Amino acid sequence: MEEAGRIDHLSGERQKAQFDLQPMRVLLAGGEHELDVAQRVAAIVARDPVFSKANRTRLSREELYKNSLRKASHGWKLIQQLKLTEEEAFKLRSLVDEPTFTDLHWGMFVPAIKGQATDEQQKYWLPLAYKMAVIGCYAQTELGHGSNVQGLETTATFDPATDEFVMNSPNLTSTKWWPGGLGKASTHALVYARLITDNHDYGIHAFIVQIRSLDDHKPLPGVTVADIGVKFGNAGYNTMDNGLLRFDQVRIPRNNMLMKLAKVTKEGKYISSDVPKQLAYGAMVYVRQSIVSDASVYLSRAVTIAVRYSCVRRQFGGQGNDPETQVIDYKTQQHRLFPLLATTYAYRIVGQWLKWLYSDVMNRLESYDFSTLPEVHACTSGLKSLTTSVAADGIEECRKLCGGHGYLCSSGLPELYAAYVPACTYEGDNVVLLLQVARFLLKTLSQLGGGVKPVGTASYLGNLPVLTKQGSRVSQGTDWLDHSNLLYAFEARAARLALVAAQLVQKAGNEAGFEQHSIELIEAARAHCELMVLSKFVERLQRGVPGRGVQRQLDILCEVYGLFLLVSRAGDFLSTGCLTPTQVALAKQQLQNLYTEVRPNAVALVDAFGHTDHYLGSILGRYDGDVYPNLYKDAWEEPLNKTVVTDGYEEYIRPILKQEFLPSRKARL
């Protein structure tokens, strides 16, 4: 965002914009109110020296971690003192921009209690959690098992003599491994363990286990807990204390089992509750929808940096006194960058739709309407997988788009990537999630014969006879600007890939067939997810967007999103017979025409994300484009430059230069 008193090296770019910034900002923020909250909180965070990000990548792990504790504590103090609302507090934590234990406390521990605890248990735990009198983490994954939750080995054995569960880690692979906030900060863990009562194993259930003293923070008897060590990249996710946890016969009260869906009586009897299991589902939808929103935010940061820097950076061209060419004017740069810009907008819109979906699911769950749950599950799993994978790859592409300087930590991109890329793994490995989507597609197809009508994002499958036979109407390039043609091509591709995969699985026979054809299944699932994003983008545009030129820009971005995917996945469209080679060639040409329309608006389109320089943490992405003097200045902050002659010269460099290692005659072989 603009900061007073600086020369704006990008002002020429900003003047070229063909739309009004403010309504675009409102749209991206999700409304006037949301924009107001975001701007107010961003200003608080940006001006507070405790939240400074300078030098973060130069700190040791211990310093880095302690600094993240300081920020979390300061943030909590501000939330209390400024009496911030829940929405403002959430915003503040995300704008501080440092993965820390509070992410898991608020993002996993609290929602899991809401989803799985009885009303009475919620009355006890939630007030403690809300005031942070306890700090919670989410301890599901173990050394031996992550994706396969049913394979977890930690046990919770009920002892009727004392009315307690005994938590135990029977072997090395049952060690809890990865939970964020567990290593050093949490006092409590929401532990997933095998429930054993009456000599019967009832499978995986959730328990709240106190792991550290509330007085001196020491681990309680029988608890072994520690940090699992340094992770990928400088800073990045290393501000988080991902931990390991072992139990040696640790006793917890029976009532620490979360009992909304099943309970164990004093006598040790296991009783499934009459509350439908699906009710616990809301928490997962909530978590996944916030991950999808984050995907757009993280990608928008990388794209902002790459677009601004591509306007500043000049290479080649320029005759006489003319300046060299801005690298953003190279077609290849545009072909790598503008689709990512369009994807960011597409994900922002699908994220807003998922927010609506979450409230719709919660309303339905309240009235015990579970009819849309399978579709919602497929939709949130698939979108989590697609958006996080594309955002992570997109951040790395933006780093390359910034050439050599993108490799400097001061570009902000290496750290952004390191902090973001685990989103492809946590909350469900992205491949495993796509396989779940594929299962849903197979089931939907198998039910078509029985007259079950697919709903929501799968409803296009109800049109299978047309989609599998009728080709595209596109006969000239501009036909691709008709969104219904784009949508039809994507629906036909998704339907045909799903049908082909289903036929292969059926031919091979059930479960073995599923495994054997998992590559085809993943392709079908991905096509389904890409269609979801495109169709939500198109639906949003059909409702109309106010503001001078805003709708036009969004139309262009929607077309870039669709056509880029179409061109990059041409193999799918051609092999399934959805499109002819001529139609694909027309799409490619049209896509390039669209880049020309994006170009003058590129800087304004990233300004609309409204990221402060503090949040971007990037010299290359500075709002004012004043890159070179600041890169030069930053080099002098490097601790190695504190001395002119480096430490180590005397011991290691000088002896080489002075030929001191030459062997004596005697020592020669």
Ligand SMILES: Cc1cc2nc3c(=O)[nH]c(=O)nc-3n(C[C@H](O)[C@H](O)[C@H](O)COP(=O)(O)OP(=O)(O)OC[C@H]3O[C@@H](n4cnc5c(N)ncnc54)[C@H](O)[C@@H]3O)c2cc1C
């Ligand atoms: C930074 C970070 C933070 C985390 N935070 C937490 C936390 O707070 N709490 C917590 O409990 N856990 C946490 N985790 C753990 C995370 O949830 C798991 O790592 C994740 O669920 C993946 O499981 P896994 O590690 O067992 O991967 P694996 O399942 O072992 O995956 C290994 C490979 O096998 C493939 N694979 C697995 N199963 C299949 C299959 N059926 N078909 C095809 N391919 C398959 C995967 O695609 C992957 O390529 C965190 C992880 C990270 C990296």
